[in-house]
Amino acid sequence: MSPRKNKAESLLSCILDNASVSMLCVGPALRVVLAGSNWRARLGEGEDEDGRQIHRVFAESEQRDEVQELLRKVFRTGKPLVGQRLEDRNRHYEYSIIPFMWGGEVTYAILVLRDTTEELRLLEEVRAVQSRLTSIVESASDIVISLDLSGRIVTWNNAARAITGRSSREVTGRRLADLCPGDSREAFSHAIAETLRTKRVGPVRLRLCGRDAEVRTVDWAFSAMADEAGTVSGIVAVGRDLTEQLETEGRLQRADRLAALGVMAGGIAHEVRNPLAISSAAAQLLLTRPLDRATQLECAEKIHTGIERASHIIESLLRFARSSEPGQQSVLDMTNVIREALRLVENQRKLVRVKLSLSLGRRRSTVRGNPTLLMQAVVNLLLNAVNAMPDGGGLFVSSAREADKVLVRVRDTGRGIPKDDVRKVFDPFFTTMRVGMGTGLGLSVTYAIVQQHGGDLQIESAEGQGTVVTVELPLAGEKSP
Amino acid sequence: MRKRSAAQLLVVDDERDMCWALSRILGLEGFGVTTAVSARAAMAAAEKKSFQVAFLDAKLPDVDGVELARRLRRLRPGTKCVLISGYLYDDDPVIQSALKQGSICGFISKPFHIDEVVHALRKALVAPKS
Structure with missing residues (x-):
């Protein structure tokens, strides 16, 4: 070997040892001339590739013939080959073959192998994560x-x-x-x-x-x-x-409203009898008795008042009984809702001699919501309170504005809720009432209605002393102050 | 009936307009009418004055009409009581037993014809004292 060729070989050896990829220098007889230190590192103790046939170097690989064929091609054509793949001893490589020209002919071919095992494993992991994410989203x-x-x-x-x-x-x-x-x-x-x-x-x-x-x-x-x-x-x-869930909720609300109507219907009918009796008596007086002008006017006024009262009760009843579209929302004053609800339970309250104390805040307590459902919520609370006082008592109903909330409070001096039952009161169909007095839907439906309006409901109760239910609803802005 | 203008009547109903209607009807018959909106007020009035006939609402905020009739008659045995109600019917056992016991001598359901009231009053005034 000439000194120049010798120098070139040591330069090659230096490149082969220091590159981050593995390199094998192969001679025209397809024997390994030089192996870089990276490649040698994978060999066992005492093993040496130098002088070995390339076919033997990759003896365990299925692609050994292919490597050999490609090396031959490079020696023949002098053109490099890139981007080839090879699996050997459970590792994956991407390799290129670069011809090493000397004096117009290919003296050596350099096999440059990049170990892609780790890269492929990571890629596989990424694919697995991706497909898991996709299947989470899709399922x-x-x-x-x-x-x-x-x-x-x-x-x-x-x-x-x-x-x-x-x-x-x-x-x-x-x-x-x-x-x-x-x-x-x-x-x-x-x-x-x-x-x-x-x-x-x-x-x-x-x-x-x-x-x-x-x-x-x-x-x-x-x-x-x-x-x-x-x-x-x-x-x-x-x-x-939520379509199905809302439909079920709507059905429960309707069932609860019908049940409450059943409880109140008799009472409401009786409640209408008083103003009817007054109007009727005043009309009969006008028709059958000689009256002075002042008394005639008084009679007419009583007739008018009586009819108005009766129609208010009927109107409240109709408002309560109509079906409520979930989307039906308006800004309404809770004090009006409370007044109407009280009108419907008036008779129930009087029957058991419950004294009513009403304290409605002077500022408008406006909320955005469904009028029928909010009235239903208040009616339920009032019926519960009245039913808790079969031997009379006090019913305290108040509404107030507090910061950005409207608070509606219904307090009774009734029997209270036993400690063990407090947690059950929101369960649908839980009731301690007699058959025909309540379905046990009231409080669970009320709670759902309040939640549906973005509000909250709290119960405090002491057995034998009474119960306070507080409903908080978000205050709605008013268009005109 | 004007001859008996000395007769004093009591009307008890927690509905002020109902008190108004009854006292108009009875007043036009020539009687003096006192009204009360609760059993307590009625008893207080009866303490001061004796009434020949009392018209009582069956559901008062403090005491039942039937019970008030008993109390009034205990205080003033000569007082005849007529029960008026929008809740009860005349075949109700409570009414039937009160009629039988004599604590009430008549029953009118709301709404009523004003002649029913006048008729009940006449009947009460001529009924024998028990």
Whole structure:
């Protein structure tokens, strides 16, 4: 070997030893001339690749013939080959063959092997995590949707497809708001804008067009999707379809209202008899007795008052008995609701000689809600209170404004709730009342109604002393002060 | 009936307008009428004055009409009581037994014809003292 060639070989040996990849220098006879230290590191004690046939080096690999073939090709053509794959002794490699030209011919070929075992394992792990995440989203019974910054749908899971009857292909790129009935569209766009501003919005109850033009009621939670740098790149919307649950709730509410009506109907009929009797007596006086002008006017006035009173009772009854659409909401004054509810239970109260103390705050106690349901909640509390005092007592009803809340309190001096029963009072159908007096739905339905209005309900009771029920409802802003 | 204008009547009902209606009807018949809105007020009035006939509402805020009739008659045995009610019917056992026992001598249900009231009053005035 010439000194120049010798120098070149030591340079090669130096490169082979210090590169981060494994390198094998192969001669034209496909024998290993030199192995880099990285490659040698994988060999056992006393093993040496030098001089070995390449076929033997990769004796355990299924691709040994292929490696040999490719090496031959490089010697033949002088062109490098890159991006080949090889599995050997349970490790994965990506390899290239680079021709080493000397005096116009290929003297050596260098096999450069990069160990990709770790990389492949990580990739596999990433794939597993990804597929798990996908299957979580796809198996969720809740709607999980991702949106871009303009509110257009990017991904759409199975639940979303099942609930709306629309496939992912149909909706991708469309605005979520466009899949809502008209009255929810603006609220949807607003919620999305709010999410971009505050990162998180919800739960918001909005309606979504379901299968066959059916409208679904969905509770949504929106959250901003941020990348590692914290830049918001989209929005995740998770929605729970409450349609069936609300229907069941509605049915229970109707059942409870009918039961309360059954309890009150007789009393209400009797309650109407008084003003009727007064009006009737005054009319008969006008018709059959010679009266002076002043008495005639007095009679007319009593007739009018009596009829008004009777029609107020009937109106309250009708308002209570009508069915309530879940979406039917208005801003109403709780003091009016309380007055109307009291009118309906008036007779029950009088029958058991319960004395009423009413203290309604002077400031308007406005809340946003469903008038029928709120009246039902108050009627239930009043009936419970009256039923707790079969031998008479005191009924204290108050309403007040406190900060941003309206508090309605119903207190009785009745028998109270035994300690063991306090926890059960919210259970549907729990009752200690006689058959025909109550269904046991009252308090559970009342609690659901209060929660539905974003409020809370607390009970304090002492056996033998009475019970206080406090309902807190969020104060609603008034359009005109 | 004007001849008997000396007769004093008592009307007890927690509904002020009902007291008004009854006292108008009875007043036009020429009687002096006192009204009370509770059993307690009625007893207080009876302490001061003797009434020939008392018209009592069956459901008063403090005491039942039938019980008030008993108390009034204990205080003033000559007082005849007529029960008026929007809750009870004349075939109610409570009414029937009160009629039998003599604590009341008549029953009127609400709403009523004013002639029923006048008729009950006449009947009460001529009824033998028990």
